[in-house]
Structures are given as C-alpha cells and as structure tokens.
Amino acid sequence: MNDGGLEDPNDEEACREAALTLLDAAARPRKALYERLTGKGYAPETVEGTVKRMEELGLVDDESYARSYLRYCLGRNLGERGALREMTRKGLETSLAERVVAQAAERGLFVDSAYELGRKLARRTRGMDPQVRKRRLWSAGGRKGHNPSLIRQVAGDLFADSHDET
Incomplete structure (x- = not known):
C-alpha cells in the first residue's frame, strides 16, 4: 500500500469511482478534480485519463463551472478582483477566470x-x-x-x- 492508503494507485476503475463520488458531492473544475484525486494517492497518469473521460462525458466542464461560480460570486456582492480571486482559488485556470470576469464586467x-x-x-x-x-x-x-x-x-x-x- 502507498501513503494514500490505496492498494493500487493505477486502478482506473477505483479512480473513476472516486471521481464520480467527488463530482456527486459538488461540481468541480478540471484542476481541482485532478488535485483531489492525486491527493488521494492515484497516479498522475491514471488521474489524467480519468479527468479526460469525465470531460468527454460532460461531467467536468470548466467553462460552465466558471459561469456558475461567477453567479455565486455576484450573489455575494463580490467585485472583479474578488471574483477572480475566488475563481482561481477554486481551481479555475486564470485565463478562463479572467475571460469570464471580463465578460461580466462588460455587461455591467x-x-x-x-x-x-x-x-x-x-x-x-x-x-x-x-x-x-x-x-x-x-x-x-x-x-x-x-x-x-x-x-x-x-x-x-x-x-x-x-x-x-x-
């Protein structure tokens, strides 16, 4: 066994189940899901394949997540800097977060x-x-x-x- 307590860090099926469990609890951007799965002890290449599959199935969609999270930020009355800070903290790529925030700013x-x-x-x-x-x-x-x-x-x-x- 490795430090994460997994019998096999390359077990694709177990990694997929773990990903589905995490996504069932809450939507997550790609980076956050990747980090959670590697943090559980799954091998990076196993996690990458699992995350790609979740994207293909439409279960991980950073663009959709960013727009949804922006609504949450606006509901908390955050400004541009605050929303950008929160979105990147949640694991969204900076360029995507900046683009979504800029579009929201253009719309007032x-x-x-x-x-x-x-x-x-x-x-x-x-x-x-x-x-x-x-x-x-x-x-x-x-x-x-x-x-x-x-x-x-x-x-x-x-x-x-x-x-x-x-």
Whole structure:
C-alpha cells in the first residue's frame, strides 16, 4: 500500500469511482478534480485519463463551472478582483477566470453588485454619521474586491446628501 492508503494507485476503475463520488458531492473544475484525486494517492497518469473521460462525458466542464461560480460570486456582492480571486482559488485556470470576469464586467454585472452591496450597507447603517457609512462601504468594497472608483461612485450616489431615504 502507498501513503494514500490505496492498494493500487493505477486502478482506473477505483479512480473513476472516486471521481464520480467527488463530482456527486459538488461540481468541480478540471484542476481541482485532478488535485483531489492525486491527493488521494492515484497516479498522475491514471488521474489524467480519468479527468479526460469525465470531460468527454460532460461531467467536468470548466467553462460552465466558471459561469456558475461567477453567479455565486455576484450573489455575494463580490467585485472583479474578488471574483477572480475566488475563481482561481477554486481551481479555475486564470485565463478562463479572467475571460469570464471580463465578460461580466462588460455587461455591467459588477456595477450592479457594487450598488447592491452599497444598498445593503446603507440599510444596516441608517442613522449613522455619513462619514462612518462611507468608511464602512469603502472597507466592505475593498474586502470584496471592487474597483475603488466604482465604490467612490456608489458612495457618492447613495450617501451624497446624508439623508436616510436609502
């Protein structure tokens, strides 16, 4: 037995079963599936063949995963940098993540995300000093990876007159 506890790291059927179990639990991009299977002790060439087969069957589709994960990121009110960071952390290739994020940016989805973040923060900070509200927006926007100029625009639009009709 090897360190991963497998009897045979070249067992294609066991590797395929492990891949299906992982994919049953959650969709995964190619790289993440590869890393999980090699981490379980399967030989890299066995894993590569298994991952390719999963792609041929349509069970692993990085493009589809990227678009789905982008929706998740937007639901969390992440900005361009935040979405890109999360997508690459999940195992998507940087070039694919950059392309999907750029397409979303062209469609104005990150502007919508920033304004939604601003509206949520405005509701939670209603009645506070306008400067405190703006600082909190700046802080949240920075953590979520929004463009500073976009956060400045949102702050100006939502907290411009410091009244609480937001």
